[in-house]
Amino acid sequence: MRFFKNIITLLSVFSMIFLTGTTMAQAKAKAKPLKIGSILAVTGPASFLGDPELKTLKMYIAEINAKGGINGHKIEFVHYDTKGKAKEAKNFVNRLIKKDKVDIIIGGTTSGNSLAVIDLVQRAKVPFISLAGSIKIVEPVKKWVFKTPHTDKMAAEKIFTDMKKRGIKKVALITGNGGFDKSGRAQCLAMAPKYGIKIVADEQYDNADTDMTTQLTKIRATDAQAILNFGFGKAPAIVAKNIKQLGIKLPVYESHGVASKKFIELAGAAANGIRLPAAALIVADQLPANDPQKKVLLAYKKKFEAKYGPVSTFGGHAYDALFITVDAVKRAGSIDRAKIRDEIEKTHGFVGTGGIFNMSPTDHLGLNLSAFKMIEIQNGNWKLLY
DSSP states (O other): OHHHHHHHHHHHHHHHHHHHHHHHHHHHHTOOOEEEEEEEOOSSTTHHHHHHHHHHHHHHHHHHHHTTOBTTBOEEEEEEEOTTOHHHHHHHHHHHHHTSOOSEEEEOSSHHHHHHHHHHHHHHTOOEEEOOOOGGGTSSOOTTEEEOSOOHHHHHHHHHHHHHHTTOOEEEEEEOSSHHHHHHHHHHHHHGGGGTOEEEEEEEOOTTOSOOHHHHHHHHTSOOSEEEEEOOSSHHHHHHHHHHHTTOOSOEEEOGGGOSHHHHHHHGGGGTTOEEEEOGGGGGGGSOTTOTTHHHHHHHHHHHHHHTSSOOHHHHHHHHHHHHHHHHHHHHTSOOHHHHHHHHHTOEEEEOSSOEEEOBTTBSSOOOGGGOEEEEEETTEEEEOO
16 A cells, blocks of 8 residues: 555655656746847948947847747847947937837947937836947946947056157147047047147048048148047048048057957058057957957957858957847846846956956946957058057
């Protein structure tokens, strides 16, 4: 009799285990998707930034979903191309929030697009990770807004540090009229005196211009010891070509806004000798073996280039934003917007393509100047200086 009771007990236990496993499997299968929205400039003047960003997001989201998602939550990805226009960015963010009901938004390829939508995401209480450079995106801190690229302030500091090492004290500044350019110009003007540098020329151009020789001729007439062009898109390549055409022999610096092979292609031989601060991604193979980023950088570089061609730091910004989100969702154990936001803010020791991120309630970027590398273009390729 006791034997049969034991058998019945065992069958009951096995039945419970089976039912529990079935219930868990069913719950996992029915888990709501994590809805990620994005606004990127895939076409238009900033396409060489937005295109690798979109490719990166699509590539890794497909991989994550193939592995079952995040804690059982598959990712539902909704993307809109802003063409770099602030009005489009606003319209699409409104659509992502009200119609698509996304849980988080990644994007804002340009500073102008990102700054244009901050009020919208703040009011809707939707986490937003920008892929743009302006320091104004995260300073002062906005509760629902984060970003992954280095700031224009950091770029100015890195450039002026290098100039100081070379004994350069007088600089001609030339910038475009976009949001990134204007913010960068303001940071350069503010930071230069702290490094003992005098801005002896402050020229500007329209990003749609095809010739900047007028501004550069004025610069040639000054006693500048170097030229600093703070911009992105096609315009900096035109500036570089015009400098060469005018026979100006001064050292030339660019911002991280040109950290793409596209710039080198557009500028041609005029790119050689130009220095710029950039994320370590474009010189990953030149890093020492013990660099904590090297493994991550090479893995991303290999995967992206096998599918799409030369890697750029801009696709890397999207990689960082996506996997900061993935880690936050895992820690939160939920796709609740507020819980995701809280965990993004707690990001610590995340090794990304832009550096090692340590965010906090007072720092929604989490990178310091050590995350920037100083690069020089030599023979059409990137060369790590330090």
